[in-house]
Amino acid sequence: MNTATAPQPTGIRYAARVERAVKVYGSTANARTAETAVTALDDVSVGFPAGRFTAIMGPSGSGKSTLMHCAAGLDTLTSGSAYIGGTDLGSLDDRRLTLLRRDRIGFVFQAFNLVPTLTVAENITLPMDLAGRRRDRAQQEWTDALIDVVGLRDRLHHRPAELSGGQQQRVAVARAFAGRPDVVFADEPTGNLDSRSGDEVLGLLGRTVRQMDRTVVMVTHDPVAAAHADEVVFLADGRLVDRMRAPTADKVLDRMKAFEATGAARSGVASYDAYGAETYDASGSEASVRDASVRDASGAYGDTEGAAS
Numbered sequence: 689m690n691t692a693t694a695p696q697p698t699g700i701r702y703a704a705r706v707e708r709a710v711k712v713y714g715s716t717a718n719a720r721t722a723e724t725a726v727t728a729l730d731d732v733s734v735g736f737p738a739g740r741f742t743a744i745m746g747p748s749g750s751g752k753s754t755l756m757h758c759a760a761g762l763d764t765l766t767s768g769s770a771y772i773g774g775t776d777l778g779s780l781d782d783r784r785l786t787l788l789r790r791d792r793i794g795f796v797f798q799a800f801n802l803v804p805t806l807t808v809a810e811n812i813t814l815p816m817d818l819a820g821r822r823r824d825r826a827q828q829e830w831t832d833a834l835i836d837v838v839g840l841r842d843r844l845h846h847r848p849a850e851l852s853g854g855q856q857q858r859v860a861v862a863r864a865f866a867g868r869p870d871v872v873f874a875d876e877p878t879g880n881l882d883s884r885s886g887d888e889v890l891g892l893l894g895r896t897v898r899q900m901d902r903t904v905v906m907v908t909h910d911p912v913a914a915a916h917a918d919e920v921v922f923l924a925d926g927r928l929v930d931r932m933r934a935p936t937a938d939k940v941l942d943r944m945k946a947f948e949a950t951g952a953a954r955s956g957v958a959s960y961d962a963y964g965a966e967t968y969d970a971s972g973s974e975a976s977v978r979d980a981s982v983r984d985a986s987g988a989y990g991d992t993e994g995a996a997s
């Protein structure tokens with residue numbers, strides 16, 4: 689069932705979300721390729737609340753990067769919808785999608801992707817300079833505050849090669865936030881860092897969300913990294929299987945082990961979406977909230993357990 693209009697999720701403003709997202713690599717329409725077709729996302733509905741740090745976790749191959757790429761408009765869904773704020777990405781042509789990614793989304797990847805010939809300061813403002821954005825006073829102040837949050841003031845005129853890996857990734861984080869995007873997506877941002885530098889970058893992402901009211905969605909398979917987030921959503925076999933508020937590394941690790949032990953994607957836990965009835969409250973005491981009921985995109989409850997086979 690496809691809904692033309694997205695349901696209004698309960699009282700939460702989502703910076704990004706996907707609705708009944710399906711992504712199949714390789715065509716199922718073609719008999720020859722059907723056998724090798726991979727369903728990387730299998731009917732996933734999940735929202736990433738504005739002003740929050742959300743981690744996407746799951747085993748290798750569970751669809752984390754695919755979800756992030758489709759939510760960020762770097763790839764298209766086979767069916768379902770992806771929204772940045774109120775904008776349906778499927779309604780945009782290539783040019784508008786490119787502009788939306790440039791103006792409203794920031795990216796941090798495992799490889800830092802800095803320009804070696806530019807200084808730290810130039811790297812940070814590069815996307816805005818390329819976009820020809822005027823550096824008004826508000827923008828200057830924002831960049832200035834950002835430089836302090838990432839702790840790079842004394843490195844502004846260095847080039848990337850003169851920085852440690854952790855410092856380079858902090859530049860990449862500052863660059864991602866420089867244009868004040870609606871949401872920053874990070875795919876394994878600490879994958880190339882030692883644990884101490886990784887911790888610094890994760891702490892920085894958390895501070896940017898909390899002190900500067902930003903939104904971050906981070907893909908990781910590291911429970912320690914996920915513990916820096918406000919909430920963790922778990923994927924298994926292309927399905928959203930659980931979510932956890934106020935995560936700790938131990939709790940995340942336990943949850944991952946439980947998935948492996950029970951094959952959660954094939955059990956009754958499978959069909960779950962993050963438009964659960966709960967809204968954010970300050971308590972955070974209930975670390976893991978799992979809505980046992982199964983909801984479809986129209987907000988109705990139904991039993992799709994059979995479909996989860």
Ligand SMILES: Nc1ncnc2c1ncn2[C@@H]1O[C@H](COP(=O)(O)OP(=O)(O)OP(=O)(O)O)[C@@H](O)[C@H]1O
Binds near residue numbers: 746752909
């Ligand atoms: N371009 C592609 N063509 C075909 N299959 C793909 C493609 N990209 C991903 N897949 C498949 O889709 C599934 C999900 O991949 P994805 O990269 O999203 O996983 P992931 O959770 O990010 O894994 P990892 O932790 O290893 O990065 C996997 O089975 C993968 O082999």
Ligand SMILES: [Mg+2]
Binds near residue numbers: 752753754
């Ligand atoms: Mg990945």
